[in-house]
Amino acid sequence: MTAEVLTPVTDLVTTPTRRRGLRGVGVIGYISAGVIAFALVLAIVGPFIRPYDPNLINFSYANVGPIAGHPLGFDGQGRDLLSRLMVGARTCVLGAMFVALLSIFIGTSLAVITAWFGGKTDTSISGVLDVVFAFPGILLAIVAAAVFGPSLLSAGLALAIAYSPYIARVLRGAAIKERAQAYIAAMEVQGFGVWRLCARHLVPNISSLIVAQGTILFGYAMVDLAAISFLGLGVQSPTADWGVMISEGKIGLLQGYPLESFSAVLCIVIVVSAVSFLGERLSERSKQGRS
Amino acid sequence: MSDEPVLVVSGLRKVFGAQVAVDDVNFELLPGKSIAIVGESGSGKTTVARMIVGLERPTAGTITACGRDRSKPARNGAERKSRGREVQIVFQDPYSSLDPRMSGAALVDEVLRVHHGGDPEQRGRRVSELAGLVGLDERQMNALPRALSGGQRQRVAIARALATDPRVLILDESVAALDVSIQAQVLNVLADIRDQRGISYVLISHDLAVVRQLTEEALVMQRGVVVEQGPTADLLDHPKHPYTQLLRASVPGPGWKPQRMRERLLGAEVPAS
Numbered sequence: 001m002t003a004e005v006l007t008p009v010t011d012l013v014t015t016p017t018r019r020r021g022l023r024g025v026g027v028i029g030y031i032s033a034g035v036i037a038f039a040l041v042l043a044i045v046g047p048f049i050r051p052y053d054p055n056l057i058n059f060s061y062a063n064v065g066p067i068a069g070h071p072l073g074f075d076g077q078g079r080d081l082l083s084r085l086m087v088g089a090r091t092c093v094l095g096a097m098f099v100a101l102l103s104i105f106i107g108t109s110l111a112v113i114t115a116w117f118g119g120k121t122d123t124s125i126s127g128v129l130d131v132v133f134a135f136p137g138i139l140l141a142i143v144a145a146a147v148f149g150p151s152l153l154s155a156g157l158a159l160a161i162a163y164s165p166y167i168a169r170v171l172r173g174a175a176i177k178e179r180a181q182a183y184i185a186a187m188e189v190q191g192f193g194v195w196r197l198c199a200r201h202l203v204p205n206i207s208s209l210i211v212a213q214g215t216i217l218f219g220y221a222m223v224d225l226a227a228i229s230f231l232g233l234g235v236q237s238p239t240a241d242w243g244v245m246i247s248e249g250k251i252g253l254l255q256g257y258p259l260e261s262f263s264a265v266l267c268i269v270i271v272v273s274a275v276s277f278l279g280e281r282l283s284e285r286s287k288q289g290r291s
Numbered sequence: 292m293s294d295e296p297v298l299v300v301s302g303l304r305k306v307f308g309a310q311v312a313v314d315d316v317n318f319e320l321l322p323g324k325s326i327a328i329v330g331e332s333g334s335g336k337t338t339v340a341r342m343i344v345g346l347e348r349p350t351a352g353t354i355t356a357c358g359r360d361r362s363k364p365a366r367n368g369a370e371r372k373s374r375g376r377e378v379q380i381v382f383q384d385p386y387s388s389l390d391p392r393m394s395g396a397a398l399v400d401e402v403l404r405v406h407h408g409g410d411p412e413q414r415g416r417r418v419s420e421l422a423g424l425v426g427l428d429e430r431q432m433n434a435l436p437r438a439l440s441g442g443q444r445q446r447v448a449i450a451r452a453l454a455t456d457p458r459v460l461i462l463d464e465s466v467a468a469l470d471v472s473i474q475a476q477v478l479n480v481l482a483d484i485r486d487q488r489g490i491s492y493v494l495i496s497h498d499l500a501v502v503r504q505l506t507e508e509a510l511v512m513q514r515g516v517v518v519e520q521g522p523t524a525d526l527l528d529h530p531k532h533p534y535t536q537l538l539r540a541s542v543p544g545p546g547w548k549p550q551r552m553r554e555r556l557l558g559a560e561v562p563a564s
Contacts, residue, residue, distance in 0.1 A: 182388035186451065189344045190402050191375030193368055201390050 025281040032281075035274035043093035046086040054083040054240045063257040075245070075260045076252045084240040085263055091229075091241040092222060093271065095152050099221035102160035104214045107167025112198050114168070115175030126172075129165040137162035137224050145233035152225075155234040159224055167213050174206045208286035215279030219272045226268055242268050295358065297322050297458040297491050298343070298378070303352035305338050305515075312338045314515045316352070318508070320459065323485065325492035327502040327523060329538065330512035336495045339512075340463045343493070344380045357458055372406055379452035383464035385444035389436040395422070395447035396432040402454040421450040424487075425480055442473035446480065453484065461493045466501060478504060499542055503527055511535045 022033055052070075061078035064070075072081035110129065114122040137159045144158035145151075178184065179202065187197055203210070228234035229243025237244050242264040249261030298320040305313040313335040320326050328336045341347040343354055345361060354362045356377045365371035382388045389398060396418050403414045422432045425446040436444055445465060452460055462481070466474045478501060484490060494506050502509055503523060510520040511534065519532040530536045 182382040182384055183390045185346055186380070186382065186388055186448070187390075188346065189375060189378075189380055190405065190451075190455070191365075191368070191372035192405055193371075196405070201392075204392055205390070 024285050025278065029278055029281045032274035032278040035270060036278065039089060039093050039271045039274075040097075042086060042089040044090075046089045050083040050086045052080040052083045054079060054087040055238050056080070063252055063255070065257075065259065072263055073259055076248065076257070081260060081263060084245060085242070085267060087240040088242045088245055088264065089267070091152055091235045091239065092226060092243065092268070095156055095225050095235075096218050096222035099156050099159045099163065099225065100214050100218040102156070103163035103167055103217060103221075104210060106160065106164040107213075108171055108203065108210055110164065110168040111171035111175045112202060114172050115179045116194065116198060116202075118176075122172075125168075129168055132162065133165045133169075135162060137220075138227060141224070141228050142231075142233060145228075150233040150236065152229075152235050155225060155228045159221055159228075163217055163221065167210075167217065170213055171206060171209060174209050175202060178202050178205050208282070212279055212283035212286050215275055215282055217279075219275035219279065222268060222272050222275070294321060296320055297357055298493070299353075299355040300339075300343065301353055303339065303342060303354065304350045305335070305342060305347060306350045312515050313342070316510070316512075316517055318510060318520070320491050320493065322458065322491055323489040324508070325485070325494060325506040327494045327496060327506040327509040328512060329497060329499070329502055329509055331497060331538075333514075334512040335515040336512055337463055338515075340380060340461045340493065340495055343459075343461060344378055345374060375457075376406060376455045377457055378459040378461065379455070379457040380461040380463060381445065381448050381452050381465040383467055385441045385448060385468060386436075388448050389444055389451075391436055394433050394435055395427065395439075395450065398447065399432075399451050399454050402451055406455050417454070421453060424453065424484060425450045426476070440473075442469050442477060445469060445477055449477070449480065449484075453488075453490075456488070457490065459491045459493060461495065463495045464497075467496065467498065474501070481505065497538075499527060499538065511538065 022029060025033070056079060058074075058078035061074040062076055063074065064078070065073040067073065070080055070082065072085070075081055075084065110125055114125045140162045141155045141158040144154040148154040184197060184202065187201065225234055226241075226243030226246065229241050230247040232247065235241035235244050237248065245264035246261050246268075249258070249264065252258065253261050296319040298318075300319075301317045303313060303316040304311070316335075316339055318326055328339060330336050338347060342349045343356075343361075345364070348364065349362050352362065353360060356374070359374075359377070361374055361378075365374055389395070393401070399418050399421055400411075400414050403409070403417055407414075418432065419429075422429070427443060427446050427450070431439060431443055432447070436447070439447065445468075449460075449465075466477050469477060481492065482505065485492065492505060494502060496502055506523045508521065509523040509526050510517050511526070511532065512518065513534045519526060519530065519535045526535065527539060530539050
């Protein structure tokens with residue numbers, strides 16, 4: 001930009017942005033970030049690198065345990081478990097990510113609108129949010145499944161709407177505080193448009209809180225999506241999905257073949273723990289940073 | 292330079308609920324001249340400033356800057372920006388008046404980009420020019436606000452306010468939060484800028500020494516009302532209204548006893564605090 005005239009100074013004090021990345025989240029924070037990164041990569045490439053067709057049924061291998069070439073063995077219908085886990089990451093992780101991103105988008109927009117305009121806008125939006133608050137995400141998802149038919153999309157949309165008030169509620173306070181800062185007033189006096197002020201200045205200044213909230217939500221979304229799939233209202237069998245696998249593994253569990261349910265549960269627990277831990281740490285850090 | 296006033300305020304009034312914050316404020320400001328608004332906290336000075344820059348809407352009265360009315364909200368972006376080029380403000384608190392994520396250079400650059408567009412090189416030259424004007428070096432301009440001292444931040448804020456060459460600059464207690472030596476530096480910078488550019492200042496302050504140094508005219512506000520108005524030197528040397536006398540007498544000096552002053556000048560009117 002102005003590099004021609006103002007040469008950037010390579011001095012620690014003059015680092016040009018406040019971005020901190022993962023600094024200060026601790027060792028477990030880094031491990032959590034690694035787990036999340038691994039889950040995301042698996043979600044994207046899983047279906048391409050799976051060793052076998054996850055939907056290939058072979059009843060002669062039903063509930064067979066780990067054997068050579070099939071490290072996790074087979075499910076109740078003789079499908080390769082490892083392949084199903086790898087493919088199942090996609091719906092579970094990307095679905096949760098979709099929910100988290102959408103609710104962050106809705107929640108942040110609402111928070112900024114209420115903070116910016118205040119008064120009646122604030123009162124009415126907050127009132128609507130309180131009503132949405134009253135409905136648990138899973139309930140909304142069940143209603144959505146009843147109205148639009150059971151699918152990952154309807155479940156995801158319902159969850160995103162149910163989660164938005166949480167984000168909006170937390171961010172509203174931060175946005176109101178930021179709105180009252182003199183630098184926003186100074187830019188208003190300069191004649192900056194509302195859009196520019198909010199998108200380029202207000203939101204970036206509460207971004208650490210947004211990231212922290214979004215991360216925590218990502219964990220909730222994964223558990224809820226799996227629960228919805230478990231109930232048969234999200235991802236539909238025979239598509240491989242961790243929630244579906246837990247559900248289908250129920251029978252094996254009763255018959256003494258717990259591996260299908262357990263492996264899927266373990267995947268969910270590991271990823272959700274990592275996400276929750278990282279979210280908590282980021283949230284802690286953003287609180288400290290704002291004091 | 293014409294002798295048309297750059298800022299005319301007449302019959303300005305602001306009511307918050309049942310509280311009258313500002314009542315019937317009138318003044319005119321000529322190019323290159325400065326006016327002070329003096330008064331204690333809560334006297335309505337800052338509300339006057341916020342109305343002039345458009346952060347509050349006047350309940351009644353008109354504000355005209357450079358011949359254009361600005362007492363109603365701007366209708367569109369172009370009008371908002373042209374108002375921004377007429378009157379600017381520097382706030383009291385240097386710690387909250389800069390975006391913490393942006394260096395001084397980036398802040399000023401963005402203002403220039405919004406108003407004039409232009410190529411980065413041209414803007415860069417203007418940024419350097421403004422930095423020179425307020426006495427900040429390249430390293431300081433490229434630093435984030437948190438790496439700067441209060442005085443340096445306030446100078447960044449002044450550079451930003453001056454970026455579009457406004458005709459009027461409102462200084463809302465802009466030096467009050469700075470320690471004395473830095474205050475003197477910033478005041479010198481402001482005086483120099485006025486000599487170079489013919490800008491007019493509206494100085495809002497309770498520091499009478501600063502008022503005397505920088506302004507030709509002054510108005511004294513008490514509880515939203517202008518109690519005395521006139522040339523600064525006269526007003527400070529021969530205060531007529533008891534409240535102005537009290538302000539004058541409140542400046543600490545040898546043998547200064549605040550309680551005695553209050554009693555002598557205002558009698559029972561002001562409860563002892």
